[in-house]
Amino acid sequence: MARRRRGRPVDGVLLLDKPEGISSNDALQKVKRIYFAEKAGHTGALDPLATGMLPICLGEATKFSQFLLDSDKRYRVVAKLGIRTNTSDSDGEIIQQRPVAVTQQQLEQSIERFRGETDQIPSMFSALKYQGKPLYEYAREGIDVPRESRKITVYEANLIRFEKDEIEMEIHCSKGTYIRTIVDDLGEMLGCGAHVIQLRRTAVAQYPAEKMITLEELESLLESAQVKEEPPKNRLDPLLLPVDTAVQSLPEVNLIPELAEMVLKGQAVQVLGAPDNTQLRLTVGDERIFIGIGELNDDGNIAPKRLVVFRS
Numbered sequence: 001m002a003r004r005r006r007g008r009p010v011d012g013v014l015l016l017d018k019p020e021g022i023s024s025n026d027a028l029q030k031v032k033r034i035y036f037a038e039k040a041g042h043t044g045a046l047d048p049l050a051t052g053m054l055p056i057c058l059g060e061a062t063k064f065s066q067f068l069l070d071s072d073k074r075y076r077v078v079a080k081l082g083i084r085t086n087t088s089d090s091d092g093e094i095i096q097q098r099p100v101a102v103t104q105q106q107l108e109q110s111i112e113r114f115r116g117e118t119d120q121i122p123s124m125f126s127a128l129k130y131q132g133k134p135l136y137e138y139a140r141e142g143i144d145v146p147r148e149s150r151k152i153t154v155y156e157a158n159l160i161r162f163e164k165d166e167i168e169m170e171i172h173c174s175k176g177t178y179i180r181t182i183v184d185d186l187g188e189m190l191g192c193g194a195h196v197i198q199l200r201r202t203a204v205a206q207y208p209a210e211k212m213i214t215l216e217e218l219e220s221l222l223e224s225a226q227v228k229e230e231p232p233k234n235r236l237d238p239l240l241l242p243v244d245t246a247v248q249s250l251p252e253v254n255l256i257p258e259l260a261e262m263v264l265k266g267q268a269v270q271v272l273g274a275p276d277n278t279q280l281r282l283t284v285g286d287e288r289i290f291i292g293i294g295e296l297n298d299d300g301n302i303a304p305k306r307l308v309v310f311r312s
Contacts, residue, residue: 008038009311014191016056017215034232035232041057058240060309068205075202076160079196084184088180089195094144100192107167117151117152120178142168153177187201216252222236257285260291268299
């Protein structure tokens, strides 16, 4: 007997404004429950301390979540100088305290050194895995394991505020950048130590901040629909952004219906004048309906890589 599906098929991207104090997975499960979604996934974890933009992919959008994981991010961070913690944020234990004797000029010169491409060694309190186990689990056991440095790019790092022992910065960076580690490294560079006390992600890829919605607002919409005995999807689904917004940065190839039908059957097709990019966003017809992503094969044809399943 076929296994009964739990949840309804619903597709799209929700820009959740994650609250402080819960994990990204907890936030994901709450959204999945509110939408009664069959399938859901988030696109890059935020620490429990952090707030802000957490794109939640529902249904077919989960197939393209990796593109959001790989996208650039923007953050607003507040750090406290003079205190270093084992997690590099205020959720950790204090491991060192030192006096703060930092000038504005010293601070700005130190921040300048983080701009551009650098090597970053991830924190032991990150979710990266070593031998199949997250680093934070080793850290909680007091075990330090080898970590390879990774190339990151900081496009912008701007000092917004400097008051006594507190600084506020805006950072625009590449995927895989740990803001906690930047703050910890900055504190050591200044000779006084530092840790994160507030962190907010303000942007992921090109998604607009004004489209973010809180869990409280979602719960309110759900309760309102239930009180009025109307389908919750009527109020919730309009908040979802289209599936293809996750791959908006890829060049588009618009196929005629005949070629699109071949692609949807798993066949490679020849398209004259196709962009010379490894991955392509495929649409069909004058309405530019998104059908998935393809890639150029060795013959120069476009082969399907990840396709949307259309529901009747």
